[in-house]
Amino acid sequence: MTRTADTPRTAAPVRPAPVRPALGEFLRARRGRVAPERVGIAAGRRRRVQGLRREELAQLAGISVDYYVRLEQGRATQPSPEVLDALARALDLGAAERAHLSTLAGTGPGIAADSAPATRVGPVLRQVLRSLDHLPVIATDHRLDAVAWNALGAELLGGLDGPHPRRDRNNGRFLFLDPAARTVHPEWETRAREAVGLLRVATGKHPEDAELISLVAELSTLSEEFRSVWDSGEITMCAAGRKSLHHPATGPLTLDFETLQVPAAPGQTGLVVHVYSAEEGTPEATALANLRATLP
Structure with missing residues (x-):
């Protein structure tokens, strides 16, 4: 089953302190x-x-x-x-x-003309997620909001689905403000650095996106660890490889992953589709199959 997020849940806007360029x-x-x-x-x-x-x-x-x-x-x-x-x-x-x-500096590609690009999950992407129901898949926007997923992806990554999800659907808030993230992601430090890097790149492309700037201000206010990584200026990007995850029903899992880029249409933000998999015949593949069998 493919699900699309409702309007992403956000905390009350945090007025950022004056920032340097x-x-x-x-x-x-x-x-x-x-x-x-x-x-x-x-x-x-x-x-x-x-x-x-x-x-x-x-x-x-x-x-x-x-x-x-x-x-x-x-x-x-x-x-x-x-x-x-x-x-x-x-x-x-x-x-x-x-x-x-x-x-x-204003010389790179992707400078947004629209101050707040819209997020749209198109019908082709919905069909892709439906066809990959045997693999965990989620799609995120430039603010790290999970905007679409299949049931296996939603469950594996901490409980995204349903009217009352078990975790915040923004991956930045989940990683830095929810202690459960450190259980779901045993390699928490690496995942946290990647998230900050993605947000830093996004603020460069969309400097007038008020919701994005508010998110960065909120995380800077509430998380000393976020501030530390953000202030380092580090840019960590990871498009493919292996990730360690943990689910109470399966225990620790090490899965292969790929990130697929969905280009932005005019006035919209591009999406990133995260696909996890396990080699056939491995304990991880069996664990994913067992987890899928428990889902409604």
Whole structure:
């Protein structure tokens, strides 16, 4: 059976404190994580700055200190691709972080023209979820709201289904605000970093999405662990591999997973379909079959 979420349940809006421009915030966070020794700078005992100083990063990137300071302070906008490449090299950014840097600077793809893109689960996606009823499947939007699922996916991932789900249908709230998430996800730290990375990328693409900004403010207010990962500027993305899960009826499970991208239509947000599977004949495959047999 395929289910679609009602309007995602959200907490009362949290008024965010004044925040620094996203590009400057990201640069500051990443600058603080570069060990001076890695780029040939002696740290010294009297060094009080964590990571690189502004002037050190500017020199490594080959740009003026004044211009870099203006970038961090939000007074310089739309840096050239050459400047962004130089900063990415100096900061040793990975591919996902480079793409996010470009997005924040307004030069990357996917800048939203609509301040609050709509979420739509189309008929083809519904049919796909129906056809995969033997595998756990959920679809999420850019805010990490679970917007569609099949019964096996809903049950495996903590109880998404029904008029009174056992867990929040927003994966960010579930991971950081619900203690049950640490049981469902034994590799909680990895899943938490991935969630923060996805939200950070989403805020770069949809900077005027009030619901998304409210979600980030809420998690920052209520979860010290969220704040810590968010402030690090880390971008962790994972599209395929293996995940550890736990369900009371099956015990621990290690499943293969794939994420399938559903492109965004004009005025809408793209969706991500998460598909879990187990190799035929394995204990995990038997456990999934047994779990499916218990569902209505």
